[in-house]
Structures are given as C-alpha cells and as structure tokens.
Amino acid sequence: MKKVGNSSCNDGALLRMGLNDNKAGMQGLDKEKINKIIMEATKGSRFYENELKKDQQVNQRIEKMMQLKEKITTQQLLKAQLQVDKLVIELEQSRNLSSTIVHIDMDAFYAAVEMRDNPELKEKPIAVGSMSMLSTSNYHARRFGVRAAMPGFIAKKLCPHLTIVPLNFEKYSKVSKEVREILTEYDPNFMPMGLDEAYLNITEHLEKRLNWPEDKRRFFFNTERTTEKGIAPNTMLAKMCSDRNKPNGQCRVAPERQAVLDFLKDLPIRKVPGIGKVTEKMLKALGIVTCSELYQQRALLSLLFSEASWRNFLDISLGLGSTHLEKDGERKSMSTERTFSEINTAEDQYSLCRELCRDLAQELQKEGLKGKTVTLKLKNVNFEVKTRASTVLSSVSTEEEIFAVAKDLLGTEIDSVAPHPLRIRLMGVRVSGFLSEEEKKYQQKSITSFLKSGKEISFLRLHAGKSNPECFTKNSEASPRGSFFDKKRAARQLNSENPPNETVGKQLFHDKKSSAHFVEETKKVTDLQNSNMCKIFTCPVCFEEQSSNNLEELNRHIDECLSGSLVKDTMEIPKNDNSRESTLNFLPQIKSENVDECQNKVDQLAGTDQSACTSDSCTSSSTEKFTQIISDKPHRERQPSNLSDIARNVCMKQCLLPKRISEDNEDLFEKTVHTEETSSSCFFEAKGDSVLVCPVCNSEQKTNSLVSFNKHVDVCLNKGLIQELTEKKDFPKTYNTENSNRVGGLIRGQQCTNPSQGTKRSGLTTSQSVSKKAKSSNSKNTIDMFFK
DNA sequence: CGGATCGAC
DNA sequence: CTATGTCGATCCG
Numbered sequence: 001m002k003k004v005g006n007s008s009c010n011d012g013a014l015l016r017m018g019l020n021d022n023k024a025g026m027q028g029l030d031k032e033k034i035n036k037i038i039m040e041a042t043k044g045s046r047f048y049e050n051e052l053k054k055d056q057q058v059n060q061r062i063e064k065m066m067q068l069k070e071k072i073t074t075q076q077l078l079k080a081q082l083q084v085d086k087l088v089i090e091l092e093q094s095r096n097l098s099s100t101i102v103h104i105d106m107d108a109f110y111a112a113v114e115m116r117d118n119p120e121l122k123e124k125p126i127a128v129g130s131m132s133m134l135s136t137s138n139y140h141a142r143r144f145g146v147r148a149a150m151p152g153f154i155a156k157k158l159c160p161h162l163t164i165v166p167l168n169f170e171k172y173s174k175v176s177k178e179v180r181e182i183l184t185e186y187d188p189n190f191m192p193m194g195l196d197e198a199y200l201n202i203t204e205h206l207e208k209r210l211n212w213p214e215d216k217r218r219f220f221f222n223t224e225r226t227t228e229k230g231i232a233p234n235t236m237l238a239k240m241c242s243d244r245n246k247p248n249g250q251c252r253v254a255p256e257r258q259a260v261l262d263f264l265k266d267l268p269i270r271k272v273p274g275i276g277k278v279t280e281k282m283l284k285a286l287g288i289v290t291c292s293e294l295y296q297q298r299a300l301l302s303l304l305f306s307e308a309s310w311r312n313f314l315d316i317s318l319g320l321g322s323t324h325l326e327k328d329g330e331r332k333s334m335s336t337e338r339t340f341s342e343i344n345t346a347e348d349q350y351s352l353c354r355e356l357c358r359d360l361a362q363e364l365q366k367e368g369l370k371g372k373t374v375t376l377k378l379k380n381v382n383f384e385v386k387t388r389a390s391t392v393l394s395s396v397s398t399e400e401e402i403f404a405v406a407k408d409l410l411g412t413e414i415d416s417v418a419p420h421p422l423r424i425r426l427m428g429v430r431v432s433g434f435l436s437e438e439e440k441k442y443q444q445k446s447i448t449s450f451l452k453s454g455k456e457i458s459f460l461r462l463h464a465g466k467s468n469p470e471c472f473t474k475n476s477e478a479s480p481r482g483s484f485f486d487k488k489r490a491a492r493q494l495n496s497e498n499p500p501n502e503t504v505g506k507q508l509f510h511d512k513k514s515s516a517h518f519v520e521e522t523k524k525v526t527d528l529q530n531s532n533m534c535k536i537f538t539c540p541v542c543f544e545e546q547s548s549n550n551l552e553e554l555n556r557h558i559d560e561c562l563s564g565s566l567v568k569d570t571m572e573i574p575k576n577d578n579s580r581e582s583t584l585n586f587l588p589q590i591k592s593e594n595v596d597e598c599q600n601k602v603d604q605l606a607g608t609d610q611s612a613c614t615s616d617s618c619t620s621s622s623t624e625k626f627t628q629i630i631s632d633k634p635h636r637e638r639q640p641s642n643l644s645d646i647a648r649n650v651c652m653k654q655c656l657l658p659k660r661i662s663e664d665n666e667d668l669f670e671k672t673v674h675t676e677e678t679s680s681s682c683f684f685e686a687k688g689d690s691v692l693v694c695p696v697c698n699s700e701q702k703t704n705s706l707v708s709f710n711k712h713v714d715v716c717l718n719k720g721l722i723q724e725l726t727e728k729k730d731f732p733k734t735y736n737t738e739n740s741n742r743v744g745g746l747i748r749g750q751q752c753t754n755p756s757q758g759t760k761r762s763g764l765t766t767s768q769s770v771s772k773k774a775k776s777s778n779s780k781n782t783i784d785m786f787f788k
Numbered sequence: 789c790g791g792a793t794c795g796a797c
Numbered sequence: 798c799t800a801t802g803t804c805g806a807t808c809c810g
Binding site: 042045046047048051129130131132133134135149150151152153154306308309328331332333334335336337338339341383426428430 | 798799800801802803804805806807808
Binding site: 135278 | 790791792793794795
C-alpha cells in the first residue's frame with residue numbers, strides 16, 4: 001500500500017512534466033487523429049462487421065420504442081404522471097441521508113503496480129494486457145487514446161512506443177490485499193468490487209472517531225495519491241463522486257437533499273453506474289442526456305420501459321441509492337471460457353470442451369458446489385455469440401457429469417451447421433442452478449444413491465418406456481418450443497438407441513456427420529437421470545405420480561411421505577388428467593381476492609385516482625362492450641405479468657374502459673384498408689348512418705372515424721379527470737412547464753395564466769417542491785395554477 | 789427454463 | 798496475425 005502510494009506520488013508530477021515535455025515524444029494525439037487511426041485498424045474486420053450488426057439491432061430497438069411513443073395518448077401520459085409522482089413522494093419520504101459512504105477507486109491499478117515494480121516504466125506509456133486485449137493503461141498512454149478494453153495491436157498503432165506488460169494477477173491480488181487490510185480499519189464490513197475498487201460505510205467509524213484523542217486522528221488515505229475518493233450519502237453518489245476529478249481527485253456530496261440534486265443536475269446519465277452505451281443511446285433518442293432530463297421525462301419513461309428500468313431511472317434522477325453495504329450473497333454461477341484462433345474440427349472442439357469442463361469441475365469442487373444447469377457458450381469467427389443451456393435432474397459437479405451435458409449441446413450445434421464445419425473462436429462452459437443449503441440436505445440421502453446401487457428401478461416408472469411417442473407429446477406440451485429442443489431430444493433418442501460404447505471414442509470424431517452420436521464412456525445412470533424422458537416418477541411411499549423435474553423436490557416429497565406429513569397435501573393434488581386440465585383452465589382467471597389486492601395497490605400507487613375512477617360512469621351498462629381497451633395500450637403488448645401490471649390495468653380499466661370504443665366493436669365499425677406503395681394502413685369507420693355519441697359529454701359527434709372519435713373522448717376524459725384531480729389537495733405538484741404546454745394544448749379553452757410558464761425549470765428543481773414544499777402552498781408550479 | 793443482452797470490473 | 802474473462806440482472810418468449 002505504502003509503495004503504491006509512493007510511486008503514485010510521482011505519477012502526478014510526471015504527468016505534468018509529460019504535458020510540457022516534448023523531448024519525451026509523448027505529446028499525445030488529438031481525438032480526431034485517435035479516431036482516425038482506430039477506424040483504419042478496425043474497418044473491414046469481422047469484428048467491425050459484427051459491431052455494425054449489433055448497432056443496427058440497437059437502432060431497431062430504438063425504432064420500436066419510438067413507435068410505441070407515437071401511440072401514447074395524452075391521458076395515458078397524464079395517468080402515468082400521477083402514478084409516478086405518487087411514487088416520487090414515497091421515495092422522497094424514504095430518502096436516507098444519514099449514512100456516509102466512501103467509494104475508493106485506485107486509478108490505473110495494474111499499471112501502477114507494474115510501474116512500482118519496474119520504475120523504468122514510470123516515464124513511458126505503458127499498458128497492461130496482451131496484443132489482443134488491454135486491461136488498463138497509464139496516463140502517458142491514455143494521452144494517445146490507449147484505453148482499457150482496447151486490443152493491444154490497435155494501441156500499438158496509436159502509440160508505437162507503447163510498452164505492453166503482461167497481466168500478473170497474483171501480484172495485483174497481493175497488493176489489493178494489502179490495501180484492503182487498511183480499509184478494514186475504517187469499515188470492517190467494506191465491500192470490495194474487484195481488485196481496485198471498494199465501498200466503505202464509514203458512518204460508524206466517524207462516530208467513534210469523534211471520541212478519539214487528537215494524536216490518534218489521521219487523515220484518510222493521506223499517502224494515497226492515485227486513489228479516487230467519493231464521499232456521499234449512498235453508494236451510487238459515492239461512485240459518481242470518485243469518477244469526478246480524475247486523476248487523483250476527491251469529491252464529496254453533502255448529506256443534504258439540495259446538494260444531491262445540484263450534483264445531479266447537469267450530470268450526463270452515462271456517468272451513472274448501470275447506464276451503459278446502449279441505454280445511453282436509447283435515452284438520447286428520447287432527448288434525455290442529463291439526470292435532470294431523466295427526471296423530467298419520468299412519466300414517458302414509465303410507459304416505454306419495464307418496471308425495473310424506469311424505477312431505476314427514477315431512483316437515479318432523485319439521487320437515491322443503497323445506504324448500506326449488503327454482503328454479496330451466494331454465488332449463482334461459475335464459468336470458464338477461452339478465446340483461441342479458429343477451431344473448426346469436431347474433434348478439437350470436443351476435446352476443448354472436455355478441457356473446459358475439467359477446469360470448471362476443479363473450481364466447482366473447490367467451493368463444494370453442484371449445479372443443475374449447464375450452459376455452453378460459443379462465439380463463431382464472425383463474433384456472433386450463442387449460448388445453449390440444459391437443465392438436468394441431478395446436479396452436476398465432476399468433469400464427466402458436466403461434459404456429458406455439454407457435449408450434447410455442442411453436438412447439436414455442430415449438427416445445426418452441418419455439412420459446414422462449426423468455426424469458432426471462443427468456447428465457454430457455465431454451471432448454474434446451485435442447490436440451496438436446504439436442498440443439499442435432501443440431495444445426500446437421495447434417489448441417486450439408490451439408483452447407483454443397482455439397476456432396480458421398480459418404483460421409478462419410466463413412462464417413456466411404455467410409449468415413446470406419448471412421452472414426446474408430453475414433453476413438447478410442457479415446453480412448446482422450437483426446433484432446437486426437438487432436435488436435442490431427437491439426438492438423445494438416437495443416443496439411447498445406440499447404447500454407450502466405450503470403444504467408440506476417437507473414431508467418431510472423424511465422422512462429422514454423425515457427431516450427434518458422439519458418445520463417450522458416459523455413465524448410464526447419469527443419462528437416465530438427465531434424460532427428459534423420465535419426467536414422471538412414482539413415489540415409492542404413497543405411489544402417487546410426481547411430476548417434478550427436480551430431484552431434490554422429489555426426495556423431499558419422499559421424505560415427507562415417509563414422515564407422514566404429506567398426506568393432506570397429496571389429497572389436493574389433481575390425480576388424473578381431467579382434473580389437471582380443469583385446474584389449468586382455472587389458473588389464468590383472476591380471483592376476486594386478487595382484484596382486491598390489485599385495487600389496494602392501485603390505491604397506494606395512485607391514491608388520488610380513486611375518486612376519479614369510481615365517481616362516474618364506471619358502472620355504465622355499456623362496460624361489457626369495451627373489453628378490449630386494455631390491449632389498446634400501446635406500450636404493453638404482453639399480458640399482465642405481475643402485480644403492478646395488473647394494478648395498472650385495473651386502474652386503466654376503471655377509468656377508461658367504459659368511455660372508449662375499441663376497434664373490436666365490429667357491430668359498430670367496419671374496417672377499411674388503404675394500401676399505398678410502401679405501407680398499408682387501416683381505418684375504422686362507423687357503419688352506415690350510425691351517429692357516435694360521446695359517453696362522457698353525451699354530445700353527438702360529427703365524425704364517423706374511430707380515431708377521431710376516440711380522440712374526442714380522450715379530450716373529454718382529460719377534462720373530467722383533471723377536475724377530479726384538482727379537487728384533491730395532496731395532488732403532487734410537479735408539473736413543469738413542458739407538461740403544462742402539452743396538456744394545455746390539448747384541452748380547449750383552458751389556458752395557462754401562470755406567469756412563470758415561459759421559464760424553463762429543471763425537473764429536479766420541481767421535484768424539490770414535491771417533497772417538503774408541497775404542503776406549503778407557496779409552490780407556484782402547480783397544476784392548480786394551470787387549470788383553475 | 790433458455791436465450792439474448794446489458795453492464796460492471 | 799491480433800477485439801478478454803466472469804459474474805449478476807433483466808427481458809422476452
């Protein structure tokens with residue numbers, strides 16, 4: 001630690017010297033030159049072609065999003081604004097500024113360690129890594145555009161004098177460990193993020209420190225010059241702090257709400273941890289670049305993005321983050337992968353696969369882990385990545401067990417491109433689906449041992465054995481998926497028809513066409529367990545069929561049967577196909593309790609909406625005519641999948657359902673399709689001489705177009721909704737100028753008289769009025785002002 | 789559950 | 798010549 005500190009003390013001085021010293025030949029390059037050189041080295045390569053392809057995919061995502069955006073109606077936006085702002089209030093109330101979190105980031109860590117060990121390097125531009133990939137670079141090199149995640153051969157073009165030092169993880173780990181020992185002093189529970197980063201919660205330390213005698217107090221990290229510090233009330237802010245003022249910076253956000261908002265105001269979203277290249281681009285397409293813009297567009301975002309995403313956006317724009325450092329939980333997966341120059345023969349691919357399995361098995365056993373899912377990862381020479389996974393009944397951990405699964409996956413992929421060779425540049429194997437502690441217990445006294453002990457499987461009824469076709473149907477019902485798994489099953493079927501032959505081994509490698517038949521000395525028992533064909537077991541205790549595909553669950557069932565505790569439960573399990581079917585039919589229906597639950601959720605989320613929803617025509621007799629309104633929502637094509645989606649739907653239903661007419665009312669409308677050169681569009685028009693009457697204002701409408709009519713209903717609805725809302729005193733007062741323009745533009749005869757309308761306000765400033773000033777009526781930026 | 793993607797280090 | 802390795806999370810089907 002101290003050594004790192006010393007070497008890095010000079011770093012700043014050297015850097016400053018370098019800036020003025022052209023003798024060293026390190027004047028660097030300007031951005032334009034850098035980009036030009038990178039482009040020349042890049043374009044035309046397979047890598048670049050794939051980058052372009054990925055870019056196109058992102059563009060398509062953006063296009064889809066923009067189409068959704070077009071379809072959003074004003075009242076949907078308004079509605080969303082209400083719900084989101086309700087949430088904003090809750091979030092504000094839960095804001096916690098009482099912790100002090102520090103983020104430590106050791107700058108160019110690997111490079112700093114290498115320079116410490118070889119002082120000659122200090123004055124040179126260096127990078128750590130290889131010709132194919134760099135992990136980091138020092139500041140001399142960065143002036144030439146040499147950066148982490150850049151291949152070394154391109155870096156060399158940018159900076160011909162660049163010294164590339166190979167990675168030496170053991171060394172970095174050792175230094176990292178030394179640093180961590182010091183961090184422990186300040187927070188014994190600090191959270192390391194990789195070798196060169198950590199979060200510390202120094203709240204308690206600061207309290208203790210107050211009582212320390214003067215001579216015991218030291219400054220934090222006062223010898224550490226390459227370390228970035230971020231000090232803030234939560235992890236997200238601390239991390240963004242440490243990014244500021246690089247290199248050698250320190251930054252602090254005071255534990256005050258306003259300080260947090262000021263910090264975020266003009267901060268580009270890309271600086272936020274969790275917002276990467278793609279998200280940045282998507283948001284940019286919506287005109288969002290800074291955190292305050294993120295806040296301003298919160299309603300729109302809630303309609304265009306998933307719940308998890310927009311809630312995260314909201315947290316970000318409010319400057320909320322975790323205030324305590326959670327220990328990272330149990331590991332969820334373990335993997336190993338390798339990049340190599342093209343491998344295209346099945347033989348090499350299988351032996352490589354086995355090698356990876358061997359390495360992985362070794363690591364798994366170090367941690368005593370067993371997993372049920374094996375995933376094979378392949379990257380072809382065009383840089384296209386594929387993953388193929390298979391979940392088996394009994395968890396695996398040994399080389400043989402993992403390979404038994406992985407080789408099937410690989411075989412399927414080889415076959416899928418046959419007769420062409422599979423040309424790959426990377427292969428990886430991952431094991432996941434680890435047993436929980438509880439499951440481990442059941443795994444020990446398992447069926448496995450019973451099976452392994454002999455060939456007696458009388459209690460394990462192999463349904464597939466009775467009638468293979470039937471079994472296949474059953475499986476494809478359970479997983480109505482495409483060709484891949486059908487092929488896989490077919491391959492397995494073939495395998496089981498050609499019993500494992502210990503002598504096959506290598507000869508088969510040469511027979512590319514039959515690589516699916518590739519079978520090594522795989523244990524029969526494992527195959528039996530892993531086979532998807534035997535999904536239905538008969539419990540040896542209660543003789544009930546068990547359809548779980550999880551060995552541990554089965555064992556648990558048997559245990560419980562043995563102890564007699566399951567008697568009651570089994571009575572409730574449907575016993576024949578008929579009753580099972582009726583259960584399935586029943587499942588998708590929403591129970592009345594669920595609706596109540598949803599309503600509660602809606603009340604929570606949208607409190608003020610309630611009165612708007614229940615007050616008028618929700619009881620309209622025409623309700624049943626308009627059941628399709630939910631599918632009218634442009635931003636959710638899928639069925640409600642979680643509570644808040646359902647809640648949202650219930651809310652939409654109550655407020656809007658009786659009032660609009662959908663395209664499904666075929667008795668009222670007929671569809672006309674207009675075809676043009678590039679596209680065709682369809683319109684819905686009222687049949688014959690029917691006159692459309694607005695269900696809100698009761699007036700006859702001149703139009704016979706569904707679109708125009710619904711537009712009118714929207715406008716009417718907005719009027720009613722807003723009246724309801726403005727009667728509510730605790731309505732969130734967060735409408736900014738932009739919103740008011742939009743809403744005001746839609747509602748005729750309602751003009752904004754607020755003098756402050758023209759002045760642009762940041763969303764964050766208005767959010768300030770949400771929390772504390774909302775109660776006092778001195779906030780001018782209220783919806784009341786706009787609509788009274 | 790499986791597959792693709794994103795994001796971080 | 799030559800564009801990483803590992804992990805968790807999330808979304809969608």
